[in-house]
Amino acid sequence: MQDADHANGSGHADAAQHVEEAVADEASEQSHDGKPLEVEGVGSFTTLFAAIEAAGLKDTLSEGDPFTVFAPTDEAFAALPDGTLDDLLKPENKEKLASILTFHVVSGRVTAEQVVDIESADTVNGKALAVVVADSGVTVGEANVLKTDIECEVGLIHAIDRVLIP
Secondary structure, three states: OOOHHHHHOHHHHHHHHHHHHHOOOHHHHHHHHOOEEEOOOOEEHHHHHHHHHOOOOOOHHHHHOOOOEEEEEEHHOOOOOHHHHHOOOOOHHHHHHHHHHHHEEEEEEOOOHHOOOEEEEEEEEEEEEEEEEEEOEEEEEEEEEEEEEEEEEEEEEEEEEEOOOO
């Protein structure tokens, strides 16, 4: 796991800060919508919510049946290679960003109790996400699950420590 000094020492912290500033008013509104921007012991999801907005997925995820989101923390976004987040947030990369984000989303409410009984989950983008349960914890794709069953407006969030790339 990355330490805070390493994550903040990269150019990603600047990119995340830029995203946070660009959606500051919206982030304030989101916190009143019941979406967890800060989860004790895990961190915040401000960058994720900003990326969802940039990809045009906010309305899609807020409507209809609930979803389960394997949600990368802000620290996970900060750990992406230099320039990756800035590049993904460009309007011309909206489709690529949406593909990455929907790789973190599963239709329906999939609780932690259910996750430990499956080997994979079909994501909204059409690709399967591997689930591995071990004595050391649960991983989805290459990400460690940090906290589970966080209730939010769209359904459930399971916090993860890495951004998954399909």
